[in-house]
Each structure stands twice: as structure tokens, then as C-alpha cells.
Amino acid sequence: MKGKVWKFGDDIDTDIIIPGRYLVLRDEKELAACVMEGYDPEFAKKVKKGDIMVAGKNFGCGSSREHAPIAIKGAGIFAVVAESFARIFYRNSINIGLPLIEAKNIEGHISQGDIIEINIDKGILKDLDTNEEFEIQPLPDFMLEIMKEGGLINYLKNHLQEIKEG
């Protein structure tokens, strides 16, 4: 999967991704129209389907609002790549089927507008503008399974009885 990079710094919090005043909204498209508004009010208009967000450490820190990954996914973002993610955002994203890619040492190596290619099976992320390659941290097996089944709701549909009987 290839996509154009939108570059962000460290500690991108959930209030930047989707401010509190929009949490009354539930529709993916309505939420997507305000995504990253605190950072760049025009972002939702500029972003194209299949683009990739690339950020530093602690992406998604703050609130438990699932509106944040929903807004990102709704805007057409294919995946978020970061040096590290905040815990609740990480779970929420996998649960709704938004791929998160943890890759170390990308800071200062990938630039705004670059085209990057992500190969999850091989665990490699490549910047096609610079030809640099980065290793991807694998998802824990359990989360990979949820991701492969299209998110937690689908996973539950398929495994409800096993989980209940536990």
C-alpha cells in the first residue's frame, strides 16, 4: 500500500484530532469534516483517500473519544505511522479497523508530501522519495487477528460464544 505523507510532530492529542465541541456528532463523514481542525482548519479539505499520517511519539494522547480514530478513518486516511501511540487511541483504532504502524527512528527521515510504501507482511516501511527503509514493530498476535477480521465488532460476531464461555 502506497500513500502520500501528512507530517505531524510529537504528542498529537485527541483535542487536536477532534475538538470537544464536535463530540455530539456521531456520523463518520461529519466527524471527518472537522478532523485535525485545531492543527490546520483546511486539513479535511486537503487530505485525499489513501493518504498516510506520519507523526512522532505519543500520537493520540488524551481522551478516550473514539471519535478521533473514526474522524481520521472517515477522512480517507489509510494508516497512521508514528514512533509511538497513546494506549487508548491504539486500542480504539485497531478496534475500528484503522491500521496503526509503529516505526522507530522515522523522526527527521520522512518529509511532508513524500510517498511511502507500507508492507505489513514483511514488516517494512519504505520512503519512495529517499529510498530509506524502516522496520515496522509487529502488532501483537491478538490485535492482528482483530485487524484481519475487520475490527472488534466483526471479531465478536465470529467469536461470541467462545468469549462468553471463556
Add this chain to the structure above:
Amino acid sequence: MAMTMAEKILVKASGNKEAEAGEIIMANIDIAMTHDLTGPLSVEYYKIGIKKVWDPEKIVIVFDHQVPADSIDAANNHMFMRKFVTEQGINNFYDIREGVCHQVLPEKGHIIPGEVVVGTDSHTCTHGALGAFATGIGSTDMAMVFATGKLWFKVPETIKFDITGKLPDNVFAKDVVLNIIGNIGADGATYKACEFRGETTRNMSISDRMVLCNMAIEMGGKTGLVEPDEKTINYLKGRSTKPYETMKTDNNASSLETIHINVNQLEPQIACPHNVDNVKPVSEVEGTYIDQVFLGSCTNGRLNDLRVAAKILKGKDISKNIRMLVIPASREIYTKAMDEGLLRIFIDSGALVCNPCCGPCLGGHIGLVGPGEVSLSTSNRNFKGRQGSSDAEVYLSSAAVAAASAIKGKITDPRTI
């Protein structure tokens, strides 16, 4: 096997004999909380193909973020959630009058030591102050809980914060936790349980312990924890009759690290825009211009915070350029503050006292700040856009700094008043 408190609680909830940090376990959930803002997304459990929630008695619903409804969208969300409450027969429902979820749950006896509590709110970690394993989750995770009563967890490693010394006058739990976050950073405890220990923690009231645990998430923590003791047991008297088990960290349990903090010389602390870990002693930011002061929230909207602020404000006027909002965190606090005459002091000094709710804390309801304005707030987050305009600034402090600053119209060290 020697275990930490966090490990013991999760092991018990999973029905296993032991577990080590890093293991993934499936835990039975004791309390599942949701509120008016994240509730509507959580109620999607039916998409799994289920008609009834697993156990209506274990679900608690609080309306606190947008109460009373300030827009038709909010009113719609409230209607939607009330319908869910009726359909599912949920008795633990607190409509618009009761206050902020993280105050209402412990007050009403829903939190007891040793249980696993999840909430679709990141500050659910507050409840660890009573010795429960409490953590924030998203709406889809909550859908799983509503459907099955279970949720998977990675058993966290524990960081012990060993807090010692006597807090100087006008220095509070908020200053301690801001100081810790400033030192270890906004991701310093990511995925970890933050256990607060030491004589200073032991000497703190349950309210103050809640302040510490409330802000565990601001360093990335999965939960805050304090070992239950006499104070915990006294707090629970008259609130809960449920039997409980108090779990304690074994001395030789392997924890990731111990961080020692001595508070004898601690100054009041301020988190400066736009990150909670951008912490400075008040002396470095004194004189900073402010437009609004917000005293409230699940961090510092409790009775002892109102008492501290009222003591400073008594007989004084707040500065003409300041709007001050006082929002007690719950109805119980509101009525006690009324009986003690605190509300009168606030109103006489020129402050506005609002109904118990989240208020401007999350920038979704009342008291928002406009472009270029500066807010000083006793809440827990100062992210860009948090209290209104993304061109506004938010500083965080204790109730004492908030009250002193309201009088002077600029950030002020309460020790100088």
C-alpha cells in the same frame, strides 16, 4: 508468586492463578461506566447481534458533559441514552443533576477496592484512589463489555511513586502530580500502572488521592492506584455495602521502577500551554495575564478545593478583568458547599457558580474561551483548543493558585496573598 496490586486485581478478575506483566488476559468487568458524550457510540453492542446487555446492575450511566443540554444535538444524545437506560432496565442512572462521573461513582458507592472498573472516559483512572483497577476505554471496547461482560487487557508493569515529606502551606496534591508529570513527561508512564505510595500519600485524604490518580493518564498511565487503608474503609462506610477485598503490592513484587519524590520544598506548580508536561514552578509564570478562571472538574472540583479557594477569596473581590466560574463536581459537594457558606463567598467575590457538570473543562459546553484569551483552570488538560478556541491558551493549577490569581487578575502565587 509476589505480585503488584495491579497484577493481583487482574488475575482475580480473569480467574487465573497468577499473571505477569505483559501477559494478555480476559477479565470479568465489575463496573462499566459511560456518559452522555461517549455513551451514544458505546451503545453499538447490538451490532454484534445481541439484544440485552450482559448485566444491567453493573452498568452506571452519568450525564455530566453537556448538562443541561446546550444544543439540539446534545438533547438528542440525552434522549437516545435515556431510551437505552429504560430499554435495558439500568437502575444506576444519574441524569443531568448529579455531577461529574468520576465524582458521582465513588460518592454513590459504585467503586470498591479490588474490582475492575472500565469507563468510556480517559479519567476513569481516578477510581484507583480507592484501590480498584480502573481504566479508560473506547466505545467499541465498551460494546464488547456490554455484550459479554469481559474485556482483554495486557497486564501492565507498575511504576511506584514513593512520595515523602510534608506538603508546605498552599501546596497540594495537584502540585505533586503536576511536578511528577513535568519530570517524566506526557508519555513517561505509557501502558503502566502508576501506584502512588509513601507517607505523603498515606496522609492524603481520599479526595487528594483522587487528584493523583486522575492525572495518571496525563503521563500515559493505564491506571492510577493507591493501596486501600483506614481512610479508604472510612470513605466506603455509608456508601457501599458490597463486600470487597483489599489487595496490596507485595514487597518483593517486580515493578518496573520506583520514583522517589520529596515534597518538603515543593512550590505550587503550573502546567503551561499546550501540554500537561510543560510544567513550571509558579514563580516562573507569575504575572501572566489571564481572562478566565475555572475552579472545578473531576481533578479539583471537590469540597476541599472549594474550601481552599473560599478561604482565599473570603471578603475579597475578584479582579474586574476576570470571569471566574466555580463548578462543584457533584450535587453532594454543591449542597455541602452551600451549607458551609462557601457558595455565598464565591458569589460575593464576583464569581459565577454553575450547576455540577464538566463545564468548560473539555470545551464542549459552558464557559468557553475565545481566540487569544487565556484560561487558568484547575482541571487536567491544557491541549490546544481544549477549552474553546484553538487560538486560546490554558494554564493548569491547584485551587489555591486559581483563587489567588482571580483576585489579582494574573497568575499569582497563593503564598503571597
